[in-house]
Amino acid sequence: MELRYGVIGCGMMGQEHLRNIALIADASVAAIFEPDAGMRALAAELAPEAVMMDSLADVVAHPAVNCLLIVSPNYMHLAQLEEIAAIRPLPILCEKPLFTDPADAPRLAALRAAYPAPIWVAMEYRYMPPVAHLIAEARAATGGIKMLTIREHRFPFLEKVGDWNRFNRNTGGTLVEKCCHFFDLMRLIAGCDPVRVMASAGQAVNHLDERYDGQTPDIWDNAYVIVEFESGLRAMLELCMFAEGARYQEEISAVGPKGRIDCLVPGPGRFWPAHLGEPPVPQVIVSPREPKGPRVLDVPVDPEILAAGDHNGSTFYQHQGFARVVRGVQSPEVSLLDGWWAVAMGMAAQESAATGQAVDLTRAPYAPASVI
Template sequence: MPAKVRYGVIGCGMMGQEHLRNIALLPDTEVTVIFEPDAGMAAEAARHAPNAVFVDTLAELLKVDALDCILIASPNHCHVPQMEEIRRTRPLPLLVEKPLFTDPKDLAELDSFKSTYPAPVWVAMEYRYMPPIAALVEQAELATGGIKMLTIREHRFPFLDKVGAWNRFNKYSGGTFVEKCCHFFDLMRLIMKAEPVRVMASAGQDANHKDEIYDGEQPDILDNGYVIVDFENGARAMLELCMFAEGSRYQEEVVAVGPQGKIEAFVPGPGRFWPQELGEPPVPQLVVSPRSPKGPRQIDIPVDPAILDAGDHNGSTFYQHEGFVAVVRGEKALPDVTLEDGRRAVEMGLAAQQSARTGQAVSLQPQSLSSVAC
């Protein structure tokens, strides 16, 4: 068990820097080496990890002795090849940002990786750890008497600027339902405790990035849509995404309903985007509404301000790293979010992309999963 958990970090853009700020809050952890090829992002990362060594390649990072685990926070399409290089060279415990992969062509390599990688791999699904959503997950079965309907709504700001505008294009990001929404498909499986069998989607690019051109190409990502998912246990879930609704009081709303009642989680967006003239940002809430006796019960679930200020995900990145460090130390047996969880969330996103494009429902029977097209 290492006295101090030493991270190597691949990618220090916006999300990578959030990881750095949260690692800095954890006791007995440090970032020892960073691979970030963009000079501007590297300079910013140095502010958050002043003692880290910066290297020019992943190969150089893997040669650093003072290393106990690796965080991958690079652009989506880089994840699988970087995981494979780590497997071949120095297989350490991994925390891999979502989405795990972006293209069905990656599946064979991912399956080979899974069968041969000797160290634990945790797929970063921060939304599981948002305190109001974690409370909903814990209480949903009792509050509902068994979930029959689940609705997840995210009304938020457009995609932020990333290095090289990679998040503006399906070919790099996997598409909006993969890049942005694999979080929500992961939550659906977690909350339902069941596997999806069919995905139906309607979506479009109606407001955002339509007047932008990068290297002669116009962004092709979706900015709004609905996705309905049927589950093997007969329950159903719906995602409602709108990325031109940043005026909302809450950014995420999760609602689970069953024969005994309803439970809701309300999560505000990043505090740095809340208008100062409106006062303090909203407090996250959990609302439990039984059918009998009628009457909603509202519970505020505030987050420690220091943890809240370290990122844009309602403190969840900190709690996620707490769990990952426990795995690295051997204090926790298994990752909360496995390679299989990461794979299934992306497959659901790819199916939603396909359904939105074709207007047809997509089956997710086991034998058809590998044939889902981008």
């Protein structure tokens, strides 16, 4: 069965998806809706076989389309999912986050209860090869994870069409927009749900001198977040978006009674300075307590796949999985419930940082039984 994608949104991330779909066997892009003329022209170069449509509804109704990809700005996702459900419910790969307003959680619950086709939430970080290796080996390497640390020191938010990513009202806030990936990883690795979140975060450096229609961006650029899980596992996120000079952009460490496992993930190769030579190779490091002696494993990514995007090859592997879903071979690996939890954890972290209080995730509005 050939996958014939209908694509909603083809900005920077949408174009990464187009490059990766081109690498997937028996997959093509049949139709695209992208309202920005500049982005539409770039998308047409990447997918010349695709028909450019005037609306989401036109894409969904196109007879050649048999699956959908949503890569629009964050605040549009939920309404677009609802529109698709009303027209023609096809299998969907929807970029994160699923929603940005806490009040919209019941709408997601209604969608989840009624949508008859599979929906996969795009959590690319799960599929970065070094991260996937850590996830697969973590329990054996640690003897059962008790502590999990994720550190990301990366570049500031890039420029997007209409500068929508400069404001919390459009993104859900940094701890939703950017960090839902990491909260998803925490919950996946923990194997259970979170119960409490504590955070300190703010805007220290980035975008303070920018103005859009007279408004100063309010998107945060640094944070510490601690999450406690049902199992007793504790996890911490350290985010800094103005310190992109290190060899590795993400560092993940899982620790237990038998030892520790780390993975090191470089940032996008296109940002690596040419005068420093080849970009760093991802690594996984296993450090047992007994006998002591760290073991370092390089986890290179196929150069063609690596060149197709900024996420260490993960977008390609994600599309491979989604193709199996569309063909009826498997269920989505990242469900609407997973996507809801990733947003809920980010929203709870935003609330904790704003109020200075820990947030209880076992009570409304965050307890999943109350909304989804």
